[in-house]
Amino acid sequence: MAERRNFLPRSEFPRLLSELISAGYRCIGPRVRDGAIVYEPITGVEDLPQGIHDLQAPGQYGLEQTAEPRFFAWANGPQALRPLTFAGRDKLWTAERKADGSVEFAGESPQAEPVAVIGARACDLAALYIYDRHFMQGEHPDPWYTARRQKLFLIAVHCTHPSLNCFCASTGDGPRASYGYDLALSELDEGFLIEARSEKGERILAGLPVKKASAEQIETADREIEDAGRRQVKGVPSRNLKDVLFARLDHPRWNEVAQRCLSCTNCTLVCPTCFCHSENDVPSLDGSRSEHYREWDSCFTQRHSYIHGITIRPDTRTRYRQWLTHKVGSWHDQFGRSGCVGCGRCITWCPVGIDITEELAAICR
Amino acid sequence: MQNPYLPREAEIVERVQEAPTIFTLKLRFTDPAAQGAYGYVPGQFNMIYLYGIGEVAISIVSDPDETETLDHTIRAVGRVTRALSRLQPGDRIGVRGPYGRGWPLLEAQGKDVALITGGLGCAPLVSVIRYIVARRERFRRLLIMQGVKRSDDLIWHEQYQRWRELPDTQVLLAAEVAEPGWTWHQGLVTALFDRTHIDPGQTIVFLCGPEPMMRASIYELGQRGVADGDIWLSMERNMHCGIGHCGHCMIGAPFVCRNGPVFPYPELKALLGKKGF
Ligand SMILES: Cc1cc2nc3c(=O)[nH]c(=O)nc-3n(C[C@H](O)[C@H](O)[C@H](O)COP(=O)(O)OP(=O)(O)OC[C@H]3O[C@@H](n4cnc5c(N)ncnc54)[C@H](O)[C@@H]3O)c2cc1C
Ligand code: SF4
Ligand code: SF4
Ligand code: FES
Numbered sequence: 001m002a003e004r005r006n007f008l009p010r011s012e013f014p015r016l017l018s019e020l021i022s023a024g025y026r027c028i029g030p031r032v033r034d035g036a037i038v039y040e041p042i043t044g045v046e047d048l049p050q051g052i053h054d055l056q057a058p059g060q061y062g063l064e065q066t067a068e069p070r071f072f073a074w075a076n077g078p079q080a081l082r083p084l085t086f087a088g089r090d091k092l093w094t095a096e097r098k099a100d101g102s103v104e105f106a107g108e109s110p111q112a113e114p115v116a117v118i119g120a121r122a123c124d125l126a127a128l129y130i131y132d133r134h135f136m137q138g139e140h141p142d143p144w145y146t147a148r149r150q151k152l153f154l155i156a157v158h159c160t161h162p163s164l165n166c167f168c169a170s171t172g173d174g175p176r177a178s179y180g181y182d183l184a185l186s187e188l189d190e191g192f193l194i195e196a197r198s199e200k201g202e203r204i205l206a207g208l209p210v211k212k213a214s215a216e217q218i219e220t221a222d223r224e225i226e227d228a229g230r231r232q233v234k235g236v237p238s239r240n241l242k243d244v245l246f247a248r249l250d251h252p253r254w255n256e257v258a259q260r261c262l263s264c265t266n267c268t269l270v271c272p273t274c275f276c277h278s279e280n281d282v283p284s285l286d287g288s289r290s291e292h293y294r295e296w297d298s299c300f301t302q303r304h305s306y307i308h309g310i311t312i313r314p315d316t317r318t319r320y321r322q323w324l325t326h327k328v329g330s331w332h333d334q335f336g337r338s339g340c341v342g343c344g345r346c347i348t349w350c351p352v353g354i355d356i357t358e359e360l361a362a363i364c365r
Numbered sequence: 366m367q368n369p370y371l372p373r374e375a376e377i378v379e380r381v382q383e384a385p386t387i388f389t390l391k392l393r394f395t396d397p398a399a400q401g402a403y404g405y406v407p408g409q410f411n412m413i414y415l416y417g418i419g420e421v422a423i424s425i426v427s428d429p430d431e432t433e434t435l436d437h438t439i440r441a442v443g444r445v446t447r448a449l450s451r452l453q454p455g456d457r458i459g460v461r462g463p464y465g466r467g468w469p470l471l472e473a474q475g476k477d478v479a480l481i482t483g484g485l486g487c488a489p490l491v492s493v494i495r496y497i498v499a500r501r502e503r504f505r506r507l508l509i510m511q512g513v514k515r516s517d518d519l520i521w522h523e524q525y526q527r528w529r530e531l532p533d534t535q536v537l538l539a540a541e542v543a544e545p546g547w548t549w550h551q552g553l554v555t556a557l558f559d560r561t562h563i564d565p566g567q568t569i570v571f572l573c574g575p576e577p578m579m580r581a582s583i584y585e586l587g588q589r590g591v592a593d594g595d596i597w598l599s600m601e602r603n604m605h606c607g608i609g610h611c612g613h614c615m616i617g618a619p620f621v622c623r624n625g626p627v628f629p630y631p632e633l634k635a636l637l638g639k640k641g642f
Binding site: 092093095097102103104105107108109124133134138139140142144147207240246249275276277278279280281283287290292294297299303304305306307308309312313317318319321322325326328329333334 | 366367368369370371372373374395416417418419421442443455456457459509568601602603605606608610611612613615617618623631635639640641642
């Protein structure tokens with residue numbers, strides 16, 4: 001399946017959307033809103049960020065319009081698949097108090113509609129693999145995550161325009177998407193190479209007016225992806241830093257980074273593998289019902305580690321250290337790999353530009 | 366797909382005030398099928414939900430062979446537990462569980478068992494004492510060491526008195542601050558190690574209480590030749606989900622809710638006592 005390379009001319013690209021829509025999918029893809037690339041419903045290719053480049057640096061994100069024809073000539077935005085699977089807020093159940101004092105619990109049964117995501121990046125798919133293990137493959141599968149996840153149709157676009165903050169090549173997760181998608185696209189100026197990796201993907205592909213890709217097109221596409229990996233300027237010192245990090249829990253760098261970190265939680269909220277959440281009860285005003293929600297939470301908050309009379313992580317030093325030692329350390333024990341897929345989001349969206357790769361280099365050197 | 370977060374309704378059938386801030390709720394699921402299907406191991410816990418307020422993790426302290434009801438002994442410390450303390454028989458709450466790994470009671474059979482606790486109303490271990498006492502012949506020597514801050518804090522006085530009368534059973538109590546009439550030791554629970562002997566290799570140790578006290582006990586046990594693998598401890602961390610999803614309870618890699626709350630010491634050794642974990 002994966003070897004067959006088909007070419008879809010740019011003029012026929014709208015057909016991909018119409019095929020997806022007629023197959024019953026709602027299409028979600030990248031578009032520009034408030035100066036950033038966001039993943040939202042799209043109704044046509046005119047919604048896509050054509051000619052847009054993103055400019056990312058530690059603590060910085062900006063977009064630039066060019067006259068180029070490409071739709072995917074940028075790296076990423078603050079979010080992609082995370083909110084589409086692990087939503088910022090889900091209602092888990094409702095408790096109702098009856099007149100006789102009894103309490104009735106009604107579980108929500110999550111329904112999800114089929115959604116096709118155009119423009120999943122290799123790092124996003126690697127992160128989704130981790131989420132799948134966490135939310136779907138344990139002893140207690142999460143019904144909300146599972147419902148949404150099972151209805152996803154994923155169209156990867158291999159990266160050709162990494163940002164200055166990307167380092168997926170060093171984590172082994174990109175820039176080429178190598179698993180977890182239904183269709184994968186390589187964008188060229190004149191159109192797209194398309195490969196299918198699932199039966200669902202084959203079915204959509206069969207409806208598209210594709211031609212056989214030329215050897216030259218394949219060569220150009222492959223070279224652009226390879227270059228994208230080579231151009232990345234950041235990297236992790238090694239793919240498994242668990243032992244080094246836990247051997248250096250008293251490294252002075254933890255104090256130093258804590259002087260800069262605002263404990264604002266941004267890094268944990270944009271990270272596509274962070275899974276922390278809290279559960280909260282919201283009673284109705286008349287007291288007859290109470291709704292139970294889960295919402296994204298962060299290990300950078302005080303409440304996160306509070307137990308009666310003690311805050312396990314009372315300061316930024318212990319919170320930043322918790323985040324990093326979990327993400328690239330104890331994650332290996334929990335998931336058999338690092339929790340960092342090299343997307344660079346935590347670097348870009350940190351208001352003070354703290355760079356995970358620099359912190360790791362300083363601590364693990 | 367089953368909703369793993371959904372509590373089931375339970376009724377309070379009895380409420381016992383154990384001490385000014387400590388109370389026991391005897392519960393029964395209102396659905397007889399749920400009650401019938403419910404089974405657990407001492408050391409496991411439930412998430413207890415109070416209507417309109419929220420959920421908290423609470424250990425199960427009843428005997429697992431008691432199938433009609435289950436008991437929770439709770440200390441009123443904050444928002445949810447204080448509100449729980451106001452409940453009366455007939456009131457309804459939500460319960461989901463049991464969760465986590467309990468005490469290794471099968472492994473303890475045929476061995477000396479040392480139960481060392483510190484702090485107020487250390488419910489998880491009291492349930493083990495009751496469990497062992499009810500099956501006394503399966504275990505060898507039973508050593509109970511309990512430390513409290515003030516002697517007035519000790520609950521279940523009569524039970525300790527009764528337990529010390531049992532064959533091959535030693536009860537040692539310590540209070541850091543002793544009120545008049547206190548006949549036991551004054552000082553830290555770790556001082557009690559000098560008043561007993563522990564047979565390394567024959568003994569399995571269960572610890573529960575504040576972490577500094579557990580660490581001090583582990584040190585004393587090590588001095589007496591007890592292997593790390595024979596020491597088990599019950600941990601508390603902030604908990605929201607109880608099922609390994611929410612991330613609040615991790616100590617390094619282990620999730621306390623799923624991999625614990627009872628751990629063999631070697632699984633925690635690297636991080637126990639490390640500030641921030
Ligand atoms: C596995 C386990 C077993 C427990 N068994 C018992 C028991 O048998 N009896 C008993 O009295 N208490 C027990 N606790 C402690 C009990 O969960 C807390 O006292 C309770 O959560 C405090 O909630 P609160 O709203 O009354 O207090 P607040 O101080 O208002 O707490 C606010 C929130 O902080 C969190 N929190 C505070 N303290 C703790 C804590 N110690 N552990 C986990 N989360 C906490 C909770 O999310 C709580 O909702 C146990 C805790 C754990 C983790
Ligand atoms: S830690 Fe940072 S770079 Fe790594 S996956 Fe999370 S947001 Fe991306
Ligand atoms: S590292 Fe940056 S983004 Fe993360 S909490 Fe600290 S200041 Fe916020
Ligand atoms: S309590 Fe949620 S992961 Fe342990």
